[in-house]
Amino acid sequence: MPKSTLSTAEVIEMLNLVADRIIEAEPMLSEADRNLGDGDHGLGMKRGMEAVKEKLAAGAENIEKAFSNTGMAMMSSMGGASGAIFGTFWRAGGKTLAGKDQFDAEGLASLIKGGLDSVMARGGAKPGDKTMIDALHPASLKAAEVASQSLPDAAQAVAQAAVDGRDASKAMIATMGRAKTLGEQSIGHPDAGACSVAVIFQAMSDYISA
Amino acid sequence: MPKSTLSTAEVIEMLNLVADRIIEAEPMLSEADRNLGDGDHGLGMKRGMEAVKEKLAAGAENIEKAFSNTGMAMMSSMGGASGAIFGTFWRAGGKTLAGKDQFDAEGLASLIKGGLDSVMARGGAKPGDKTMIDALHPASLKAAEVASQSLPDAAQAVAQAAVDGRDASKAMIATMGRAKTLGEQSIGHPDAGACSVAVIFQAMSDYISA
Amino acid sequence: MNSAKKIINNPNACADELLEGLVLAYDGKARKVGKRSIVMNDLRPDAPALLVGGGAGHEPIYHGLVGKNMADGAACGDIFAAPPPDIVLEATQAVNRGKGVLYLYGNYAGDVLNFDIGAELAADEGIEVRTVLIHDDVASAPAAEKHKRRGVAGLVPITKLAGAAAASVDSLDELERITRKAVANTRSVGVSTKPGSIPATGAPTFELADDVIGLGMGIHGEKGVGLIPMCTADELAPKMLDLLFGDDLELNAGDEIVFFVNSLGSTHMMELLILLRSARPILEKRGLKIHHTMVGDIVTCQEMAGVSFSITKLDDELKRLWDMPCSSVGYTKL
């Protein structure tokens, strides 16, 4: 049954599904990174998500902590560019939910916006640089747009925006990260981190709509 | 026209044919060594025979020198087991022809016997150890047996004995050289050095009979 | 096409296990700290510290450059992944002797991100941290955009010099100044002939046709300046040196240099020596004096094949530091 809001326990359940989906997607994510980077993105994300599951198994005090613990677990287990980037995303995004005891479409928008801002401040990449930001930024715009809709509808729209963003990253030229010197040869492949973002928001939407 | 004796110039011509045949046989000789040793026997023999051709291009004072220069050229250009072994063979064999100005069936027998004795003294291998001796020793026995026949007939019989010896080496267990620890696994392949001996005596016979 | 046939245990525990092995290789001279750092015992008191680090899988760098008159410690990441900030922090705390810590590492996005967060955490603990990035790879961006350049094999001579400085000077300022000079004076260029593999999966790190060489490629298979047909050492050496000479490091007749020929893994020392033979006359023809030649596989990527050339220009100060002996698993000099 589609959920209009999520409790802390449900957020934890949702994050567990996100983790499982990323772990499942490891080969695809690694392959994406192999085309442009060093081929380990899926392995890093998998390592991070295994740490997330372990961390969340102990529960979390509130919604903020569920997200920020996710970020901490990724940051300290993964390393690499995406450990810092995805860790920052969940930590900073989670902080915007301080004091909240329900997660709704507005919370989704503030999670993504807060996470995106911090990721950009941390890593210096902008939309168009062919990073995970190219899935995260359109997802953030869409989330703001649909913040007054129902959580299932909002989550689905956000997931679609992330998927579209991922696909749009194919046409971009990589300038950041390990891929930074591929230049024009990076055209035609999606960014690995953007693929992860799409998997994450698709999993969230699936959990919320199920 | 078959030659009943060889002059110094003809011996040099013969040794050039030997050299060409060995150079041609490089891949086969290397392959034989790869089965049992380190796969470089053909390369070493080729290197040696190129040096022989260069050395003999300057001519040789007499028959003894034609053979012993061949040995010196091999010994100092090849290295490896076969550089010492084949170098010793030609040098020591050649010495038995000191003072001779014609090379005949008797000379062939003394060449091989003198060379064989020195090779065995030098390397300590005996017939049956799966070395070039297993082609050289039967060739030597045959050469003594046919020493009173015509040179073409003797050379042909010797070549055949060497070929048979080479083939017989297939059934032997290697104990010397790089192959020394293959043990029973060496059964079924001929010894690389024995293959060279067969090529050498075949070439000599071909030159003498042509 | 999978070239990996690895003698390992758990493919996901390679970084942890190799670090344990590395500590053993130091025979009591270094110890493991925290989750995945290695730090020298018996550090000189009241001295500024030199911390290096980066992803695993490139052994003996980075953590194998910890040693006497080399780095004081290293923060070790997972395979091909920068160390997380908490590992950077634990290493920082362990090497700090009240005079601050210099971070010296290769310019990769992941390393910059994680070391920067680590530096913020260290600042929270009251530890002064400075950062010097290594960006010696001339094929990874134009000279005007050094901040985009990768760090490759030049990190070995740079770490050697910085390590000698860390053993000699008394302030973080001095250590930073000398290390920046070592970086400013070092250029590298690499070529690749075959990929390495990712230990966790066995998958090759990139693809490359049998008849080409990746000129300027990075150690993870990052593209360089282009593909060239497979060629001889005598043909390749000038192509590589041209890229070094064409860069913005002034190299004039009479200048003294360290020249480093590095294998990326499975390229054999025979080939390194043949390439050295091809390269040295070209260096000498330019009037460069080779103060020291290094040959070995120190900056690697598993069984990747390829080589790199690095040049470090020495002034009197750097030369004095170069001539100090040093000892580490990755590089030792009498």
Added chain:
Amino acid sequence: MNSAKKIINNPNACADELLEGLVLAYDGKARKVGKRSIVMNDLRPDAPALLVGGGAGHEPIYHGLVGKNMADGAACGDIFAAPPPDIVLEATQAVNRGKGVLYLYGNYAGDVLNFDIGAELAADEGIEVRTVLIHDDVASAPAAEKHKRRGVAGLVPITKLAGAAAASVDSLDELERITRKAVANTRSVGVSTKPGSIPATGAPTFELADDVIGLGMGIHGEKGVGLIPMCTADELAPKMLDLLFGDDLELNAGDEIVFFVNSLGSTHMMELLILLRSARPILEKRGLKIHHTMVGDIVTCQEMAGVSFSITKLDDELKRLWDMPCSSVGYTKL
């Protein structure tokens, strides 16, 4: 199946060219002598000489072990081929300082034949020569037949000890005595996972299925004690150590040893370190004290994959020699 993609020039000139490169790597400390020998400059006067040598293609051994407190010179053969007698002679003459020359090399038929002829030529020139054969490979013949055993990676610690002795003692007798003790106290065992290739042809040096390891194999692919299924480092280390412990070198609790983990070429240092982690506890459990650990690719066969373990037992004399610093392209110790 041809794994070779080599950066070389003339495939038949590799040995000559790599030796030229090697001399350059010594930065003026060594020189080329005659056709294909390398000899240190500034040899200690009136001292017995240590000469090593063997086939090329296994760099940095054998010729890369020439150095300070290491070998005085090396006679270098062609690829995988012992040096011819005249090269042995030229090297012998160049290292001799009136006190005679000790030949130290691996027990291979070709080397024995050529060095022996070289020794005879040297005797004709009035130079006293002694020979010590290295036969450390326990998998190549039973302990009772040491004369049939190959020389493998143990030659590095043995040459290090012999080199320290050559730098210290005054007579050939003493040098020979100590070197024989180093040989008597050293055992090795190797495994192989992939062949190298012959530079002149690109052909693999042997064949080995993807799912097996050649236990006890020699560096040219000589067969060892058998094939075992591909396994982990934790499984392999005890199998290798069992072969060492099962041999006739007494190793009792409290004995001090040098432990050397060597890569045959493309096996990565990550793997060596993981294997070291697997092996050390087993050594320690036997009560052995590891005085020094060596890790690296020093005894190789082109891009062959595989590893070896070597143990050298130290008594007080050998320990004193071990602790002397040494410097060479192949092995340097502070």
